[in-house]
Amino acid sequence: MSNLPRHARVVIVGGGVVGCSVAYHLAKLGWKDVVLLERKQLTSGTTWHAAGLIAQLRASANMTKLAKYSQELYGNLEAETGVATGFRRCGSITVALTDERREEIYRQAAMARAFGVDVEEIGAAEVKTRYPHLNTDDVTGAVYLDKDGQADPANIALALAKGARQNGALVKERVKVTGIARQGRRVTGVDWAADDGSETGHITCDMIVNCAGMWGHEVGRMAGVNVPLHACEHFYIVTEGIDGLGQLPVLRVPDECAYYKEDAGKILLGAFEPNAKPWGMQGIPESFEFDQLPEDFDHFEPILEAACHRMPMLAEAGVHTFFNGPESFTPDDAYHLGLCPEMDNVWVAAGFNSIGIQSAGGAGHALSQWMDSGEKPFDLGDVDISRMQPFQGNRHYLYQRSKETLGLLYADHFPYLQKRTARGVRRSPFHHHLLEHGAVMGEIAGWERANWFAEGGQEQEYRYSWGRQNWFENAAAEHQAIRTGVGMYDMSSFGKIRVEGPDAEAFLNHIGGGDYSVPNGKIVYTQFLNDRGGIEADVTVTRLSETAYLVVTPAATRLADQTWMARHKGEFSVVITDVTAGEGVLAVMGPGARKLMQAVSPDDFSNEANPFGTAQQIELGVGLARVHRVSYVGELGWEIYMSADMAGHVFETLYEAGQEHGLKLCGMHMMDSCRIEKGFRHFGHDITCEDHVLEAGLGFAVKTDKPDFIGRDAVLRKKQAGLAKRLVQFRLTDPEPMVYHNEPVLRDGEIVGYLSSGAYGHHLGGAIGMGYVPCAGESAEEVLASTYEIDVAGTRVKAEASLRPMYDPKSARVKV
Numbered sequence: 060m061s062n063l064p065r066h067a068r069v070v071i072v073g074g075g076v077v078g079c080s081v082a083y084h085l086a087k088l089g090w091k092d093v094v095l096l097e098r099k100q101l102t103s104g105t106t107w108h109a110a111g112l113i114a115q116l117r118a119s120a121n122m123t124k125l126a127k128y129s130q131e132l133y134g135n136l137e138a139e140t141g142v143a144t145g146f147r148r149c150g151s152i153t154v155a156l157t158d159e160r161r162e163e164i165y166r167q168a169a170m171a172r173a174f175g176v177d178v179e180e181i182g183a184a185e186v187k188t189r190y191p192h193l194n195t196d197d198v199t200g201a202v203y204l205d206k207d208g209q210a211d212p213a214n215i216a217l218a219l220a221k222g223a224r225q226n227g228a229l230v231k232e233r234v235k236v237t238g239i240a241r242q243g244r245r246v247t248g249v250d251w252a253a254d255d256g257s258e259t260g261h262i263t264c265d266m267i268v269n270c271a272g273m274w275g276h277e278v279g280r281m282a283g284v285n286v287p288l289h290a291c292e293h294f295y296i297v298t299e300g301i302d303g304l305g306q307l308p309v310l311r312v313p314d315e316c317a318y319y320k321e322d323a324g325k326i327l328l329g330a331f332e333p334n335a336k337p338w339g340m341q342g343i344p345e346s347f348e349f350d351q352l353p354e355d356f357d358h359f360e361p362i363l364e365a366a367c368h369r370m371p372m373l374a375e376a377g378v379h380t381f382f383n384g385p386e387s388f389t390p391d392d393a394y395h396l397g398l399c400p401e402m403d404n405v406w407v408a409a410g411f412n413s414i415g416i417q418s419a420g421g422a423g424h425a426l427s428q429w430m431d432s433g434e435k436p437f438d439l440g441d442v443d444i445s446r447m448q449p450f451q452g453n454r455h456y457l458y459q460r461s462k463e464t465l466g467l468l469y470a471d472h473f474p475y476l477q478k479r480t481a482r483g484v485r486r487s488p489f490h491h492h493l494l495e496h497g498a499v500m501g502e503i504a505g506w507e508r509a510n511w512f513a514e515g516g517q518e519q520e521y522r523y524s525w526g527r528q529n530w531f532e533n534a535a536a537e538h539q540a541i542r543t544g545v546g547m548y549d550m551s552s553f554g555k556i557r558v559e560g561p562d563a564e565a566f567l568n569h570i571g572g573g574d575y576s577v578p579n580g581k582i583v584y585t586q587f588l589n590d591r592g593g594i595e596a597d598v599t600v601t602r603l604s605e606t607a608y609l610v611v612t613p614a615a616t617r618l619a620d621q622t623w624m625a626r627h628k629g630e631f632s633v634v635i636t637d638v639t640a641g642e643g644v645l646a647v648m649g650p651g652a653r654k655l656m657q658a659v660s661p662d663d664f665s666n667e668a669n670p671f672g673t674a675q676q677i678e679l680g681v682g683l684a685r686v687h688r689v690s691y692v693g694e695l696g697w698e699i700y701m702s703a704d705m706a707g708h709v710f711e712t713l714y715e716a717g718q719e720h721g722l723k724l725c726g727m728h729m730m731d732s733c734r735i736e737k738g739f740r741h742f743g744h745d746i747t748c749e750d751h752v753l754e755a756g757l758g759f760a761v762k763t764d765k766p767d768f769i770g771r772d773a774v775l776r777k778k779q780a781g782l783a784k785r786l787v788q789f790r791l792t793d794p795e796p797m798v799y800h801n802e803p804v805l806r807d808g809e810i811v812g813y814l815s816s817g818a819y820g821h822h823l824g825g826a827i828g829m830g831y832v833p834c835a836g837e838s839a840e841e842v843l844a845s846t847y848e849i850d851v852a853g854t855r856v857k858a859e860a861s862l863r864p865m866y867d868p869k870s871a872r873v874k875v
């Protein structure tokens with residue numbers, strides 16, 4: 060191993076297809092001193108036994124963009140490296156066996172068109188034509204993607220490794236990383252040992268990339284970072300040769316948890332069963348290399364039985380191989396990519412949930428660009444490692460959750476679907492109060508949150524559908540209470556970050572687009588921007604004192620937002636602290652909110668004493684609280700903050716007094732439907748790091764007349780150049796269809812974009828969506844002069860369009 064360097068710009072840990080892709084792309088960018096270390100042999104972890112299915116369509120536009128890039132890359136690698144990848148476009152068919160599944164795949168087909176993916180909805184007869192061996196008697200519908208394909212996973216990895224070497228990278232096999240040296244928030248180097256024990260050494264480095272696959276959690280802990288993933292057993296069989304089989308498209312039958320791949324006259328049948336078998340709880344054996352796991356035919360038998368009915372020739376075909384091998388799965392079925400929040404030079408690309416082959420090219424491409432420029436090339440929020448919460452690295456949590464996540468790949472992807480496993484980790488101080496009153500909980504970032512409230516005698520659980528679910532009328536009643544009376548809901552899960560110190564004001568004025576040089580008690584709605592004017596965080600900032608502010612963030616982005624702040628702290632004298640768990644928060648909203656507040660507190664809630672956008676300390680019951688007069692639902696109201704020890708008392712006081720004021724307990728579904736009527740943006744959907752703050756319609760929150768702040772130049776440039784797109788609010792004129800997100804937006808008959816978010820507007824009487832519409836060189840009037848339709852599962856529905864909130868456009872109701 061004497062040819063290993065003493066220093067590297069980057070050490071990549073792991074030589075599966077993802078590690079090879081990262082090395083390849085960094086080398087192609089001209090990086091020198093790129094070193095990849097693989098503990099055994101390239102591909103010997105999970106890459107070698109992957110099925111090699113290469114699909115284009117993913118759940119979001121950017122993930123689809125990366126999948127399409129992978130396809131194009133694999134098609135060209137052989138010419139570049141001389142290594143055959145076996146990539147061929149054979150097409151794919153996904154069939155539905157239920158009406159709900161048909162709705163899902165037709166919605167996916169509509170989404171595919173919005174993302175520029177060729178797709179065709181086909182019936183059972185056409186399925187039979189393209190896949191003649193199939194029993195299609197119960198097929199309700201199908202979609203065909205002609206450019207999908209399959210490839211040889213190991214050879215893709217070897218081609219990427221060869222390409223990396225051709226561009227100067229060092230790829231070393233049989234060298235294990237045994238330790239990682241750290242100093243503060245930086246890794247300084249890695250310890251290594253030869254597989255045969257003959258040599259050890261140390262490489263200093265500027266950064267590392269954790270591409271260790273199912274070892275990613277372990278390597279993450281060595282580097283001081285959290286990479287939540289767990290291995291599960293993944294089963295497939297390969298038949299003996301079948302006469303006359305011929306070339307066939309890849310076939311997916313998610314209602315039977317199965318996929319089929321024809322290869323060299325044989326059929327590979329694989330499964331993503333609903334109750335998976337976690338593996339490696341005691342660690343992965345040191346000797347693991349191209350290993351298989353013990354057969355478990357009883358576990359696979361139900362899949363095979365259904366498959367023999369689906370493709371009767373399988374019953375006559377012999378089984379050549381019964382394979383069981385490990386794959387790594389993450390808590391939310393999205394892979395991990397990016398710069399780890401705990402360290403400033405530890406990157407990750409791991410946890411690919413059985414789609415590593417089709418994702419590796421794009422993931423390596425995106426990560427290398429991010430590493431090279433220091434900025435995400437586009438929004439990667441779906442997979443950004445900073446979305447993971449610290450507790451999600453808990454091994455028992457990962458064990459429990461992994462039983463479910465494997466099967467979710469082929470489960471019905473209903474809107475609002477909640478995970479079942481490893482629940483109840485984070486609970487607000489009101490958790491049991493809410494359950495006693497009929498709350499039905501959802502989960503986000505580990506927080507249990509009341510999404511809706513069941514009526515007396517109604518079951519407290521979801522019944523999922525693509526249409527109106529069993530809580531539709533409940534949410535409508537909660538919505539009406541907020542619009543016409545008074546409602547109360549729990550906001551404790553929202554992130555609360557305290558920024559304190561002599562430079563707190565100057566620091567916030569540097570990282571945020573708003574003006575924070577305000578009196579104590581003033582609340583500023585604002586964004587943290589990047590250098591391109593994109594939105595990194597959407598928050599409210601309350602000045603608590605001369606030297607302290609409270610930054611309130613969405614629950615799911617607290618860690619990411621706090622990490623962004625910490626990385627831009629520079630020389631400012633501030634302390635940044637997560638205080639989320641220290642306070643409970645109840646929102647009291649609606650035209651009757653002031654009367655309820657006056658019933659529980661002697662303090663003054665008038666516009667003169669507590670105008671919109673201000674906070675004040677109050678007495679409440681026999682306790683104390685702080686009230687923020689802001690609203691995410693577009694009505695008069697207060698967000699009430701109290702120390703966790705007084706939370707129970709505050710809830711009981713408000714609830715008891717509320718009985719004389721018609722108080723209704725409300726959930727997060729109500730909040731979403733009210734906010735979208737008001738045109739309020741949803742971070743991660745309507746606004747992301749690649750959406751310019753002016754094109755998002757949030758220019759009012761950016762104060763370019765203050766001294767320099769991050770993103771100021773980009774805002775001024777955009778003002779000069781004009782908007783390339785605008786965020787538009789849509790209302791379907793037919794009150795029946797439901798929209799969720801990613802439905803195509805048609806302008807004058809042509810697809811121009813897709814909905815970034817959607818919900819039902821109970822007050823406005825129809826489904827409401829938000830979506831960007833290209834408008835370069837156009838005035839607002841010209842944008843609105845067009846006719847608009849929304850494609851819902853292949854049906855075009857007329858829609859009204861507005862650039863101002865359809866509900867209370869002048870925001871008079873929040874200021875009464």
